[in-house]
Amino acid sequence: MLEVRKLDAGYGLLPVLRGIDLDIRPGEITLLVGANGAGKSTLLRTIAGFLKPTAGTILFDGTELAGRKPDDIARSGARLVLDGHRVFRDLSVWDNLRLGAAARRDRAAFDALAADVIDLFPILGEKRKLPAGSLSGGQQQMLALAQAFLGGPKLLMCDEPSLGLAQSLLPAIFEALRAWAARGTAILVVEQHVDIARPYASKILHMDRGMLQPTP
Amino acid sequence: MRAENLQAGAALALILATGLIPDLAGSDYWSYSFQFANLLIVAAVLQSVLMHDADQISFGQGAIFGVGAYVSALAMTKLGLPLPLAVICAAAGAGLAGLLYAIPALRVQGYYLGFVTLSLAAVFPELLFAMDAYTNGINGISTPAGAWKQPLLLGLSPLSLFTTALACAAIVGHVLLRRSVVGRKIRVAGASPESAQTLGIRPGLVRSAVFVVTSACTGAAGALYPPIVGFVSPAAFHLELSILLFLAVVVGGRGQILGPVAGIYLLYLLPNVLLVDLIDYRLLAYGLVALGVMLLMPDGLVGTVGQWLSKRRVAAVAHLSPDELPIPPAARRADIAGPEISIRGGTKTFGAVVALDQVDLDIERGAIIGLVGANGSGKTSLINAITGFNKLSGGSIAIRGRATDRMSPAGIARLGIGRTFQTPRIFDHLTAWENIQIGAEARLRPLAAIPEGPLARLRDRLAGSDVRTIPHGQRRSIEVLRAVLTGAEVLLLDEPAAGLSPEERQQLATLLLRLRDEAGKTILLVEHDLDLVWRIADRIVVMERGRIVAQGAPADVADDPAVRQLFAVPAHA
Numbered sequence: 066m067l068e069v070r071k072l073d074a075g076y077g078l079l080p081v082l083r084g085i086d087l088d089i090r091p092g093e094i095t096l097l098v099g100a101n102g103a104g105k106s107t108l109l110r111t112i113a114g115f116l117k118p119t120a121g122t123i124l125f126d127g128t129e130l131a132g133r134k135p136d137d138i139a140r141s142g143a144r145l146v147l148d149g150h151r152v153f154r155d156l157s158v159w160d161n162l163r164l165g166a167a168a169r170r171d172r173a174a175f176d177a178l179a180a181d182v183i184d185l186f187p188i189l190g191e192k193r194k195l196p197a198g199s200l201s202g203g204q205q206q207m208l209a210l211a212q213a214f215l216g217g218p219k220l221l222m223c224d225e226p227s228l229g230l231a232q233s234l235l236p237a238i239f240e241a242l243r244a245w246a247a248r249g250t251a252i253l254v255v256e257q258h259v260d261i262a263r264p265y266a267s268k269i270l271h272m273d274r275g276m277l278q279p280t281p
Numbered sequence: 282m283r284a285e286n287l288q289a290g291a292a293l294a295l296i297l298a299t300g301l302i303p304d305l306a307g308s309d310y311w312s313y314s315f316q317f318a319n320l321l322i323v324a325a326v327l328q329s330v331l332m333h334d335a336d337q338i339s340f341g342q343g344a345i346f347g348v349g350a351y352v353s354a355l356a357m358t359k360l361g362l363p364l365p366l367a368v369i370c371a372a373a374g375a376g377l378a379g380l381l382y383a384i385p386a387l388r389v390q391g392y393y394l395g396f397v398t399l400s401l402a403a404v405f406p407e408l409l410f411a412m413d414a415y416t417n418g419i420n421g422i423s424t425p426a427g428a429w430k431q432p433l434l435l436g437l438s439p440l441s442l443f444t445t446a447l448a449c450a451a452i453v454g455h456v457l458l459r460r461s462v463v464g465r466k467i468r469v470a471g472a473s474p475e476s477a478q479t480l481g482i483r484p485g486l487v488r489s490a491v492f493v494v495t496s497a498c499t500g501a502a503g504a505l506y507p508p509i510v511g512f513v514s515p516a517a518f519h520l521e522l523s524i525l526l527f528l529a530v531v532v533g534g535r536g537q538i539l540g541p542v543a544g545i546y547l548l549y550l551l552p553n554v555l556l557v558d559l560i561d562y563r564l565l566a567y568g569l570v571a572l573g574v575m576l577l578m579p580d581g582l583v584g585t586v587g588q589w590l591s592k593r594r595v596a597a598v599a600h601l602s603p604d605e606l607p608i609p610p611a612a613r614r615a616d617i618a619g620p621e622i623s624i625r626g627g628t629k630t631f632g633a634v635v636a637l638d639q640v641d642l643d644i645e646r647g648a649i650i651g652l653v654g655a656n657g658s659g660k661t662s663l664i665n666a667i668t669g670f671n672k673l674s675g676g677s678i679a680i681r682g683r684a685t686d687r688m689s690p691a692g693i694a695r696l697g698i699g700r701t702f703q704t705p706r707i708f709d710h711l712t713a714w715e716n717i718q719i720g721a722e723a724r725l726r727p728l729a730a731i732p733e734g735p736l737a738r739l740r741d742r743l744a745g746s747d748v749r750t751i752p753h754g755q756r757r758s759i760e761v762l763r764a765v766l767t768g769a770e771v772l773l774l775d776e777p778a779a780g781l782s783p784e785e786r787q788q789l790a791t792l793l794l795r796l797r798d799e800a801g802k803t804i805l806l807v808e809h810d811l812d813l814v815w816r817i818a819d820r821i822v823v824m825e826r827g828r829i830v831a832q833g834a835p836a837d838v839a840d841d842p843a844v845r846q847l848f849a850v851p852a853h854a
Contacts, residue, residue: 076750100782101754202656228779229703231655231809233847257754257782258810 066091066251067112067143067220072121072131074111081107083275085121089220092267094242094252098259099272105255108272109222112253113145114138125220144218146226152208154198158189161197165212175215182211185241203234210238214245221245223254232261239265284587285456288539292452295542296322300445304437314550316441316509319448321549323502325529325541326451327495332527333536333710334464335491336471337386338395341402342526345382345496347518348405349375349503354422354513355415364429368504375500376493383489402523409515421514424507440508447502456538462722467491468710469719475670476706478690479699480723480767525549525567532574534581536710543582547574601713601743601755603781604788606762607735611801619682620645621771621803622667622698626676629662629827636662638827640676644771649797649804651818651835653811653847659827660807661703664773667805668700669693680771694723699769703776705756707748713759714743720763754780765796771803772796778810786810790817811848815839823847 069087073080081104089095097105110116112123114135123130130138139145152161162182166175183190186207192200197208206226213221226238235258243265246252256262263269271278300319303311328342352374356367385397409416416422429440458464467487470477474484507513525548533544552566578585620643627640637659644650652660665671667678669690678685680696688696707716717739751759757777764772774793778786794817796802808814814821815835823831823843831841838844 079750098782101780101785102752106753204656225780227809229656229776229809231847232811233655257780259783 066126067253068122068124069112070122070124072108072111072118072123074107074116074118076116080119081275082111082118085277087270087277089251089253091219091249091251092246094246094254094266094268096259096262096266096269097253097255097272098257098269103272104275105272106224107275109145109224109253109255112138113143113222115145139216142217142219143222144213144216144220145222145224146209146213147224152197152200152205152212155196157194158197158200158208159193161208161212162189162193162215165215166217174217178215178217182214185214185244186211203230203237206230206234206238207241210241218250220251220253223252223256225255225257227256227258227261232258235261285459285538288537288583288587289452289456292539292542293449296445296448296452300441300448301437304432304441305435307436312438312441313509314553316444316505318545318550319444320502320505320509321526321529321545322448322542323451324499325526325533325545326448326455327499327502328526329530329536329541330455330458331491331495332530334458334471335467335488337390337488337491338392339382339398339492340395340520340527341382341398341405341523342496342499343518343520343522343524344402344405345375345378345499346503346506346522346526347409347513348378349500350506350513350518351409351416351422352500353504354424354507357424357507358422359415364504364508368501371504372497372501375503376497378500379493379496380489382496383492386488386492387485399520399523403520406515406519409518416515419515421512422507423512425511426508429508440505444505444509447505451498451502452538452542459538465711465715465719465722469708472708472710473706475690475702478670479668479694479764480719481691481694482723483689483691521564528571532571532581534584534587537581537583537587539583540581547582601739601751601758602785602788603758603761603792605735605739606758606765606792607739608792608795609765609768609800611799621681622805623679623682624663624667624676625678627663627666627673627678628675629666629671630674635827637666637673640827640829642822642829642832644803644805645820646803647797647801648819649793649806649817651814651821652805652807652824653809653814653821653844654824655847658824660824661775662827663824664700664775664805664807667693667773668698694767694769697768697770698773699764699767699771700773701757701760701764701775701777703779705760707751707756707759709749711748712744713746713748713751714740716748716759717743717762717766720766723767754782754785757781761792765800765802770801771805773805773807775807776809777806778808778813786813789813793817 067087067089069085072082072085075081085108097108099105107116111118112130114130114133114137118131121131125141125143128141130143153164162179188204189208189211197205200208210223210226227235239262242252242254254262296319299315303315324342324346328339331337331339349371353367353371356362356370357364362370381401382398386394389397410418426440430438432438466482469480470482470484470487477484529541529544529548532547533540533542547570548567551570574582580588622644624640624642627637629637640663652663654660662671666673669685669688673686680693680698683696685693757780761774761777778789781789790813793804793806797804806814806818818835821832821835821838822829823838823841825843830843831838
C-alpha cells in the first residue's frame with residue numbers, strides 16, 4: 066500500500082532522512098522507534114506532504130505522493146495525527162468529529178463510521194455536546210484519533226500518541242489502533258513507550274540518524 | 282548574529298549615504314527628503330522594537346511622533362528654547378503620551394491593544410484643533426529652522442548631521458538592545474509572560490517601561506520635524522502616519538534590523554518621491570506597494586531575501602541530552618527548620634470544577650517528590666498554585682514558613698522557586714544558548730558558580746544554533762537547565778520526560794538524582810512515566826480528582842489501589 070524508496074528529506078540543506086526504504090501493508094501496525102532527533106517525525110511529516118523530499122519516491126496505492134500538497138495527500142487517504150492531541154478546543158466534541166470527515170460528502174457512510182467510532186470510544190458519545198477543551202488529555206487524544214478514523218484513512222500515521230498521557234491510557238489507545246487495523250487500515254506509529262506498544266505491533270522499525278536500521 | 286551584523290552594516294551605509302550625499306551635492310530637495318526619511322526610520326525602528334522585541338501591537342506611534350513635533354515647536358516658538366532643549370521637552374512629552382498606551386497594555390494585549398492605541402491616535406489631530414489657543418488649530422505653527430539649515434562645512438547642515446546621527450544611533454541601539462540582558466528580558470516578557478514570571482520578571486512592568494521609553498525616543502525624533510519642514514499642522518499627524526510606521530515594519534520584514542529602513546524606502550520614498558507625478562494617487566500607490574510586497578514576500582522584504590540567502594547555508598543541528606547538563610555545587614545556606622513548601626487545606630475551584638480539594642502537603646528539603654495521577658487530577662493545578670499563577674480559593678501555601686498568598690508569581694519565583702512547563706517555553710527568536718542564558722541572567726538566588734568547563738562547552742556548541750532545529754524532547758532539557766541556572770532551590774518539573782527516548786529518560790533520572798545529591802535541590806516531579814518516578818523519588822504523592830489520595834515511600838504506595846490503576850496493564854497479544 067505504501068512503498069517508500071530511497072527517500073531523502075531535510076530542512077533547507079540539512080539532510081535528516083537518508084535513503085529510507087519502507088513498505089507498509091494494510092492491516093499492519095508498524096511501530097517506529099528511535100532516539101530524539103533520529104528523524105521519526107520528519108519521516109511522517111514527509112509522507113504527509115508537510116516536507117518536500119529531496120530525492121526518492123513515495124508510492125501510495127500506486128500513485129506518487131512526493132511533491133503533492135498536504136491537503137491533497139490527506140484526501141487521498143493518508144492521514145497524520147500530530148503529537149500533543151490537537152483538537153479544536155472551542156468546538157464541541159461532535160463538531161470535532163464532523164470536521165474529521167469534512168473532506169467527504171457521503172452522509173450515510175459518515176453516520177455508520179461515527180457509530181463505529183463512538184462504539185470504540187464510548188466516552189466521546191457521552192460528551193458529544195461538551196467543548197473539546199473540557200476533555201481530559203487522554204480523552205482529547207482519543208478525539209484526535211477518532212477524528213482521523215472518521216476521515217476513513219487507508220493509512221493512518223500517529224506521532225507519539227502517548228505524549229502527556231497517563232500510562233494507564235496507552236493500552237486503550239493501542240487497542241483502538243488494533244481494532245482499526247483489523248478493518249484493513251495500515252497504521253504507522255511513532256512511540257517512545259516501546260514496552261507498552263510492542264505487543265500491538267506487527268513490525269518494529271528502528272531509526273537512527275536518519276536511516277532505518279534492521280531490527281535485531 | 283552574522284546576518285544581524287550584515288544588516289546593520291547595510292542599514293548604516295544607506296543612512297550615511299542618503300543623509301550626507303545630498304548636502305554635499307547641494308540638492309535641497311533630496312536633503313529635505315532624506316532628512317525626513319531618516320526621522321521616519323528612527324520612528325520605524327522604535328515601532329519594530331515595540332512590535333517584535335516586546336510583542337506589543339501599537340497602531341498609534343504616528344501620534345506619539347506628532348506629540349514630539351508639537352511639543353518641540355511650542356518649546357521653540359512660545360518659550361524660545363534652542364532645539365536641543367526642545368528635543369528634551371519633546372521626549373518628555375511623548376513619554377507621557379506613551380504612558381497613555383502603557384496603561385491599557387497592562388490589561389489588554391494583541392489586537393485589542395492595537396485598537397486602543399488606534400483610537401488614541403485618531404483623537405490626536407482633533408485634540409490639536411480643540412486646543413487651538415496653543416496650537417493655532419488648522420493653521421499650525423510656523424517654525425523657522427534658522428541656523429540649523431545653514432551649511433557648516435562642505436555644505437553639510439547641522440540638521441542633516443543630526444538626523445543622520447539619530448538614525449544611525451537607532452540602528453546601532455537596536456542591535457545592542459538585542460544582545461543585552463535587558464533586550465532578552467524584554468523579548469521573554471513579550472513572548473511568554475508566564476515564563477517571564479518564573480524568571481522573576483514582571484511582564485506588565487516591562488511592557489509599560491518599553492512603551493514609555495520607545496515613545497520618548499519617538500518623540501525625540503518627532504522634535505526634529507518642525508525645523509525640517511518649517512511648520513507643524515494637524516494634517517501631518519493623521520492616522521496615515523501611524524499606519525505608515527506600522528506597515529513599514531511589516532513590509533520591511535518583521536524583526537529584521539534592516540527591515541524599518543527597507544520599509545520606509547518602499548512605502549515613503551517610493552510613492553512620495555519617485556512617483557511624485559502621481560501625487561494625487563499617493564495613497565493608492567502606497568497600498569499597492571504594501572499589498573504587492575506582502576503577496577510576493579510574506580516575511581517582508583528583508584526577511585524573505587534573508588531566507589533565500591540562508592537556504593544556501595547548511596544549518597547545524599544542535600543536540601542536547603540530559604546527561605550533558607552541568608550540575609551546580611550545593612549552595613551553603615543557613616539551616617532553616619521545617620519544610621521548603623507547606624500547603625494546608627489548599628482548595629482551588631474554577632466555577633463548578635474543583636481542581637484542588639483540601640490539599641495538605643509538605644515538601645521537605647533535598648528530596649525528590651513524585652507527584653502522579655491521571656490526566657486532570659490536579660497535578661498541574663498544584664504547581665500553578667505553588668508558583669502563584671493561580672491563587673487558591675481556600676487554604677494557604679507557605680514557602681520556608683513565609684505565606685505567599687499575596688505574592689505575585691515573579692515574587693514567588695524570587696524566593697527560589699523554579700518551574701518548567703508541560704509545553705516547554707522555548708523562544709524561537711533567541712539562539713539555543715540564549716534560551717538557556719536567560720535563566721542565569723534572571724539570577725533569582727545567588728548561585729554557587731557552576732564549574733566553567735561543562736557550561737563553556739555547552740555555550741560553544743549552542744551559541745550559534747537555531748533553537749528551531751532542536752527536536753521536541755530535547756527542548757525540555759533547555760528548560761530544565763534554564764531553571765537550574767536561575768539558582769532556584771526548588772524545581773517544579775511538569776512532565777520533563779515526555780517525548781524522551783528510553784536512553785534519554787535514563788539520563789534524565791541520573792540528572793535529577795545528581796541535582797538532589799550534589800546540588801541539594803528540592804524537586805517536585807510531575808510525571809506520567811511511573812517507572813521513572815518509582816526509580817528516583819524519595820516519596821510519592823498520588824492525586825485523584827483534586828485530592829491527595831495516597832502518599833508515602835515508593836515501595837509502600839506501590840500496592841495502593843489508587844496507584845495500581847495508574848499503571849498500564851501489559852497487553853498479552
